[in-house]
Amino acid sequence: MDIDRCRALIYAIDTGSLSAAAGKLNITTSGISKMMSTFEHEIGFELLYRNRGGVIPTKKCLDILPSIRQLVEQNEMCDKLVETISEQPQGRIKIGCAHHAYLSWLGDITKEFQKVYSKIEIELIHDYSSNLLKSVENHEVDACIISKREGNHKWIPLYKDELVAWVSENHKLAKKNSISIEQLKKEPFIATHVGEDTDYARIFKKYHIVPNIKQATKDVFVTYTMVEAGVGISVEDSLTAKVWQGKVKCLPIDFPTDIEIGLAYLENENEGLEKVIEYISKSLKKT
Known part of the structure; x- marks a missing residue:
């Protein structure tokens, strides 16, 4: 069953007018009229009564209308999901942690994070604070949870x-x-x-x-x-x-x-890292 024809039928019924429905779909009135005729031919019975006041659904149309609405709704949900997945940031992010107490929390947090951002892979690294900060400054680690150290990095206190x-x-x-x-x-x-x-x-x-x-x-x-x-x-x-x-x-x-324990990182245009930093900092501040 053609989704565009289903959508056109719903607009025609909801507005009570083929011309109004055509306006919503950005097509001509004759174009939507042809779509409805093709739809009726496809399923084998009339869908709309046409009169001077506009259009109204037939009895048989009303019987299948809930299923048609559901079909269009599910298609729109699927389109949105595909769009969301295709626009998701992706990549491999290395997060360092100097404090044992945060390691188990980080494991749980990254697990939940990856349910939303499945294309981002997170690797956890343990070391003491100064070593991890050097790794961040050398671009070997993307961000780290450490005790505060001097430097030109960005800092989010936790x-x-x-x-x-x-x-x-x-x-x-x-x-x-x-x-x-x-x-x-x-x-x-x-x-x-x-x-x-x-x-x-x-x-x-x-x-x-x-x-x-x-x-x-x-x-x-x-x-x-x-x-x-x-x-x-x-x-x-x-x-x-x-x-x-x-x-x-x-x-x-x-x-x-x-x-002071916090999250250290460098200014970066990596969208994946931005998402990770935002998620981790908000989650750990609640603990």
């Missing part, structure tokens, strides 16, 4: 965090309300990414803290398990501390250790 001290529940400091600078200098310390530009390294440098490093790791989870085993204490952001449930107590540090 969350205000702070550093906390990790101590084993059996450690002598576990009963304290907070950890002091002197205790950080004195206690055996487990350092993650020694010599790198980490958040705790920046804070230690600011307050001239030289920790008593006894162990070093390249993975924050390894650090966590060593603290849990009583090997020493460590320092991390409070969000990371919430990722694992073990026998580790998180204590406030008794001097300012504020950290």
